[in-house]
Amino acid sequence: MQNILKVRYWLILSLMPALLIYTVIVIVPIFWSSYYGFFSWTGTTDPKFIGLENYIEVIKDPIFWRALKNNLIIVAASVFGQVPVALFLALMLRKISLFQRFVRSAVFLPMVISTVVVGLIWGYIYNPQFGIVNSFLEWIGLESWTKSWLSDPSVNMYAVSVPIIWNYIGPYLIIFIAAMQNIPSEIEEAAKIDGANGLKKLIYVTLPMMWTTIKVAIVLCISGSLKAFDQVFVMTGGGPAQSTELLATYMYNNTFVVYRYGFGSAISTMIIIISLILIVVSQVVMKKRNKKGGKE
Amino acid sequence: MKKCIVFIILFIMMILAACGNDDSTNANQNNNGEENTDSSTVTIWHNFAGDDLRAKTVRDLIEKFDEENEDIQVEAEAIPVDGYRQRISTVAAAQELPDVFFTYAGSFTERFYEGDLIQPITSLINENTEWADSFLPTALEAYQYGENEDIFSAPVGMSSTSYLFYNKSLFDKYQLEVPKTWDDFLDVINTLNEQEVTPLALGNKAPWVAQSTTFGAIADRVTGTEWFMDAVAQEDASFTDPVFIEALEYFKQLVDAGAYPEGANSMDNTQAEQYFLQENAAMMINGSWTISSFGSTVSEDQLNNIGVTVIPSIPEGEGKANTITGGPGGGFVLNSNAEGEVKDAALDLIYALSNDEAQKAIAESDSMVMYDVEIDQDKVSTLYYEAFELVRSVEFAPVYDLHLSSGAGEAINNGLQEIMLDGDVEAVANKLQQAQENAQNEE
Numbered sequence: 001m002q003n004i005l006k007v008r009y010w011l012i013l014s015l016m017p018a019l020l021i022y023t024v025i026v027i028v029p030i031f032w033s034s035y036y037g038f039f040s041w042t043g044t045t046d047p048k049f050i051g052l053e054n055y056i057e058v059i060k061d062p063i064f065w066r067a068l069k070n071n072l073i074i075v076a077a078s079v080f081g082q083v084p085v086a087l088f089l090a091l092m093l094r095k096i097s098l099f100q101r102f103v104r105s106a107v108f109l110p111m112v113i114s115t116v117v118v119g120l121i122w123g124y125i126y127n128p129q130f131g132i133v134n135s136f137l138e139w140i141g142l143e144s145w146t147k148s149w150l151s152d153p154s155v156n157m158y159a160v161s162v163p164i165i166w167n168y169i170g171p172y173l174i175i176f177i178a179a180m181q182n183i184p185s186e187i188e189e190a191a192k193i194d195g196a197n198g199l200k201k202l203i204y205v206t207l208p209m210m211w212t213t214i215k216v217a218i219v220l221c222i223s224g225s226l227k228a229f230d231q232v233f234v235m236t237g238g239g240p241a242q243s244t245e246l247l248a249t250y251m252y253n254n255t256f257v258v259y260r261y262g263f264g265s266a267i268s269t270m271i272i273i274i275s276l277i278l279i280v281v282s283q284v285v286m287k288k289r290n291k292k293g294g295k296e
Numbered sequence: 297m298k299k300c301i302v303f304i305i306l307f308i309m310m311i312l313a314a315c316g317n318d319d320s321t322n323a324n325q326n327n328n329g330e331e332n333t334d335s336s337t338v339t340i341w342h343n344f345a346g347d348d349l350r351a352k353t354v355r356d357l358i359e360k361f362d363e364e365n366e367d368i369q370v371e372a373e374a375i376p377v378d379g380y381r382q383r384i385s386t387v388a389a390a391q392e393l394p395d396v397f398f399t400y401a402g403s404f405t406e407r408f409y410e411g412d413l414i415q416p417i418t419s420l421i422n423e424n425t426e427w428a429d430s431f432l433p434t435a436l437e438a439y440q441y442g443e444n445e446d447i448f449s450a451p452v453g454m455s456s457t458s459y460l461f462y463n464k465s466l467f468d469k470y471q472l473e474v475p476k477t478w479d480d481f482l483d484v485i486n487t488l489n490e491q492e493v494t495p496l497a498l499g500n501k502a503p504w505v506a507q508s509t510t511f512g513a514i515a516d517r518v519t520g521t522e523w524f525m526d527a528v529a530q531e532d533a534s535f536t537d538p539v540f541i542e543a544l545e546y547f548k549q550l551v552d553a554g555a556y557p558e559g560a561n562s563m564d565n566t567q568a569e570q571y572f573l574q575e576n577a578a579m580m581i582n583g584s585w586t587i588s589s590f591g592s593t594v595s596e597d598q599l600n601n602i603g604v605t606v607i608p609s610i611p612e613g614e615g616k617a618n619t620i621t622g623g624p625g626g627g628f629v630l631n632s633n634a635e636g637e638v639k640d641a642a643l644d645l646i647y648a649l650s651n652d653e654a655q656k657a658i659a660e661s662d663s664m665v666m667y668d669v670e671i672d673q674d675k676v677s678t679l680y681y682e683a684f685e686l687v688r689s690v691e692f693a694p695v696y697d698l699h700l701s702s703g704a705g706e707a708i709n710n711g712l713q714e715i716m717l718d719g720d721v722e723a724v725a726n727k728l729q730q731a732q733e734n735a736q737n738e739e
Contacts (some may be wrong), residue, residue, distance in 0.1 A: 040738065043389030044411030128559030129571065148559030153717060156562075239503055240561035241713035256382040258703045259407070261389060 030272060037266035042259050054266035063242055064267070067250040068274065070157050074246065075225040075278070077161035078168065083217055085165070086172035091202070093173075094180060104177070108170035115167065119234025122163040126150050126235075150236050153243035160232050160244055167231065168224065172217050179213035180206065215286050222282055226275045247271045336641045337369040339394035341384065342628070345374035348588050349661035354452070354649065357657065361648040368641040388413060395634045395642045400626045401438040401451065402698030403705075408629065409441045409448065415632040416446035420647055427651060434692070435666035438624035450650040453625030454664035456687050457583035457695055458513035462603050466493060466578040474605055478546070481608040485553045488578050496550070497577035498560040499568030500716070503709035507696050510550075510581045511712055512621040513607045515543040516693035520614040528699045530736045535729035536722075539614065544711075544721045546610065551716050561713055573598065581607060583622075584683060588662040591677045604683050606690060619693040620686075624666045701735030704728055 037054050041047035058064050089107060093100045110118060125131050128148035137145045149159040183206065191197075191205045207214075229248035232238065238249035245253075251271065255264025340358065344351035355374065362370040373394070375383050381404065387393050393413060399405045408414045421428045421436070428436065431450065439449040462474060470491055475481035485495040500506045516524065519539045526533035527540070550556070557563070557577065565582075566589070572580040573594055580586070590599060609617030628646045630639070648654065655667035662680045664687060673681055697705035711724030 041389075042407060042411075042738075043385050044407045044413055123562070126562070127567075128562070129557065129576070148562060150562035151559045151717075236562060237501065237503075239501065239710070239713055241503075241710050241717055241719065243717075253706070256385065258706050259385055260703070 030269075033265045034269040034272075035265075036262055037269050039262040039265075040260075041262040043261050044259075047262065050262070054263045055270070057263065058266050058270050063245060063250060064247075064270070066242065067245040067247045070245060071226055071228065071247050073157050074161055074164060074228045075222055077158075077165055078221045078225040079218055081161070081165040082169050082172055082221055083214065086169050086217075087176055087214070089169070089173050090176035090180060091206075093177065104173065107173050110167045111170035113167075115230035116234050118163055118167050119231040122231070123150070123235045126159055150244075151240050153241070156236065156244050160235055163231050163235070164225070164228060168221075172221075175213060175217055176210065179210045183209045218282060218286070219279060222278055223275060226271065226278065247274070336367055336637045337371060338396060338638060338641045338645055339371045339373070340396040340628070340645060341373045341375060341394045342398040343375055343377045343380035343626075344398075345376045348592065350453075350588065350658060350663040353657050353661040357649055357654050358645075361645055365641070365644070368644070370645065393631050393633075395631045395638055396628050396645055397631070398626055399449065399629050400698065401455070401624045402695070403701055404698075405439065405448065405629065406441070413632055414448055414629045415634070416444075416448050417450070417630055417643060417646060418446050420450070420643055421447050424647070424651075430652065430668045432666045432668060435624045439627060439629075449627035449629045450646070451624040451627040451666045452650050452654065452658060453627075454622060454666045454687070455583070455625040455695065455698075456620050456622035456664055456683075456692075457508045458510065458581060458607055458621045459583065459586075459683060459686070460579060460581050460605050460607050461572070461586070462579045462605070463572070463575060463577075464601050464603050466575060467603075470578075472578075474603065475608045478608050478610045482549065482553055484579075485550070485555045489554050494557045494571070494577040495553075495579055496555045497568045497572035497580040498556045499563040499565040499571075500561050500713065501564045503561075503713050504697055504705070505565055505568075505582075506547075506712045506716070507705075507709050508621070509583055510607070511543075511547050511708070512696045513581075513619065513693060514546050514610070515540070515696070516619055516621065517607070517610040517615040517617065518543040518546060518613040520616075521693055523614065524694055524696075525699070528732065530733060535732060536725050541721055541725055544715065544724060547712065548715050548721060556716065561716060569593075584664050584687075587677070587680050587683055590679065591662055596677075599677055599679050602679055604679060604686060606686070615693070616691060618689075619691045621693045621695045622687070623692045623695065623698070625664075700728075701732055703735050704732035707731040 036047075038049060038051060039047035040050045040054070086107075089103065093103060113121075125133055126149035128134060128146075128151070131149070133149060134146040137143065147155055150156050187205060187209065188201075191201050196204060227248060228246055229252070232244055232246055233249055233252070236244045238245040238253060242250075247267070248271070251264050251267040254260050254267060342354065342358075344354040351374075355372075358370060358372050362368070362372075380398075381400075384393070384397060384399070388408065388411070399408065399414075405414075428450075432454075435451050436447050438451065440447050460475075466472075467474065470487060470493075472484050472487060473480065475484050488495040498506060498510070519527075519542075523533050523537075523539060527535055527537070557571065560568070563571070568580065569582070569586060569589060570593075571577055573590065590602065606618060606620055611617075628649055630642050630646065634642050652667075652669075655665045656669045656671070659665045659667075659669045659671050660675045662676055664684065671681075671684065676684070696708060700708065707728045707730070708724075711719070711727060714724055715721060
């Protein structure tokens with residue numbers, strides 16, 4: 001008993017510094033910022049208390065909803081782009097060990113490049129005059145498919161999603177490879193003896209064993225995509241005419257370009273609320289699935 | 297058990313002590329800072345961070361001042377232009393502005409005046425009347441605020457944002473005349489389109505470009521300056537007035553005529569300049585900053601192949617024909633917290649950066665000033681000299697985003713992009729009106 005208590009104290013004690021720092025630099029500012037959301041503040045004159053006006057304006061602003069929709073496009077692109085591709089690659093790499101190192105580093109490489117560089121590179125790739133996307137399309141005779149990828153509002157949201165997917169496949173690949181290597185060999189052998197191989201083994205053994213990891217990856221993916229900012233900011237800056245505005249660029253533009261610090265704070269509070277809702281929803285959905293799986 | 301509790305308490309105390317220490321060191325630093333400022337340390341922030349001639353010139357001027365005044369220590373921080381407004385606004389919100397900082401004329405400076413963050417430099421003006429008189433008309437007035445008509449800054453540059461640059465050899469090749477009127481302009485655009493040459497290069501990824509370089513000048517020709525100033529003040533004029541809709545329609549005509557390259561909204565200004573220099577486009581409407589960047593990228597011959605003129609007139613419009621949008625450029629302002637010796641030192645520094653000598657040095661670095669200087673024609677490029685002569689022969693029209701509130705500026709910038717994407721002209725006007733109205737009400 002003594003011992004357990006002691007361990008607990010030590011746990012609390014060793015968690016304390018990190019927790020304190022986290023509280024001071026993350027939790028406190030969140031509440032602070034939502035408090036600023038109640039003010040009309042240009043940064044130079046004294047803040048004026050205006051109650052819920054900023055929050056109401058955020059909710060009423062069509063651009064906010066457009067930004068949210070765009071963010072959801074990024075979330076969808078990431079969840080259905082990054083995770084499956086990373087999973088597929090991880091499965092392939094286990095089979096073909098010859099290329100494993102090469103492919104692993106190749107896929108991980110974009111992660112190492114600064115996101116600003118990624119944005120610039122893809123900005124050039126999409127360039128309507130000399131970008132390779134259009135040049136390639138022309139070369140294979142699909143001239144009618146060429147577009148100004150980043151300035152045509154009907155495609156530019158999808159165009160900016162591609163670099164984001166490309167950018168972040170690497171870490172998920174590594175996570176999945178690690179998860180796969182953690183599947184005990186006894187289970188695999190048992191599965192083999194029971195006659196499960198190929199697709200069957202994948203569906204009934206490998207994937208269920210990795211499910212927790214996949215879940216974590218999806219949560220990471222959702223929260224990561226809601227924070228999406230840098231690549232899009234570099235490629236389009238939220239434009240043209242706010243057609244690629246994301247929640248974060250919308251917040252940035254209102255705070256630092258239009259100098260409405262109170263309004264910007266209100267937007268960031270809304271971002272937090274929306275992120276929490278999405279994470280909770282995704283958790284609930286996946287938990288249900290888990291239970292179903294358990295019953296079977 | 298007891299030991300543990302003691303340990304935890306000790307630990308918490310340690311952390312608290314550490315935090316406390318932190319505060320006190322900060323306080324110490326502040327004190328030190330103040331002490332230092334008593335012995336005259338002046339902090340200055342500016343956006344002359346680049347490698348262009350003008351930036352180097354201004355940095356040299358600051359360094360020279362630091363060296364020549366041994367009792368004054370200058371702590372300069374150069375911040376790249378793109379992030380400058382944001383940085384300054386953020387430190388302004390945190391009440392941590394430097395003693396002297398660079399600002400832009402118009403609503404950007406007005407915010408500091410309204411927030412009581414800057415103080416007048418009237419003493420400089422009074423002590424150096426000859427210097428003050430050498431500024432071009434409206435130069436100092438741009439920084440005049442309040443009932444006493446105090447002057448808060450002396451501009452070190454001129455902003456002139458709407459020159460029409462054209463490629464002489466392309467114009468010769470297709471036997472085109474430099475357009476004088478709007479109809480000529482549209483004819484030239486049509487001919488160039490038939491020849492599959494892009495008429496106008498434009499890099500409107502950062503959405504201020506179309507507004508600052510093109511739309512402001514067109515709108516001024518259509519509405520006249522007075523109407524615009526009334527609309528800014530929201531007195532007897534509104535951006536939903538038919539005359540402003542008409543101005544937007546003129547811009548739409550350019551878009552509809554196919555004047556701009558595909559993807560102009562995802563090209564940045566530098567890419568557009570390259571596009572023009574590589575003869576993919578025959579014309580480009582851009583500000584005086586383009587001249588120095590042309591100068592640093594192409595040869596003398598290529599530079600001589602570029603002609604410069606004003607945007608064509610619109611005979612049906614209410615405004616004057618021969619104007620260039622622009623006016624007094626940025627200048628250095630004095631923090632309202634500066635007192636005593638620091639204030640004196642800061643004033644000296646401001647003077648050293650905007651006096652006769654400084655203005656001449658800046659002018660000879662291929663950039664325009666609002667000051668009566670004779671420049672040595674050999675020291676500057678021909679294109680610059682032509683533009684310099686041109687700007688002296690025309691009148692200034694207001695640059696939209698320098699006068700509009702920041703929110704309204706954002707609204708018109710995005711609105712022009714919308715028009716380029718086939719958006720509704722009246723909706724754009726409504727949004728702009730809404731934003732300017734809100735800003736005026738907040739004041």
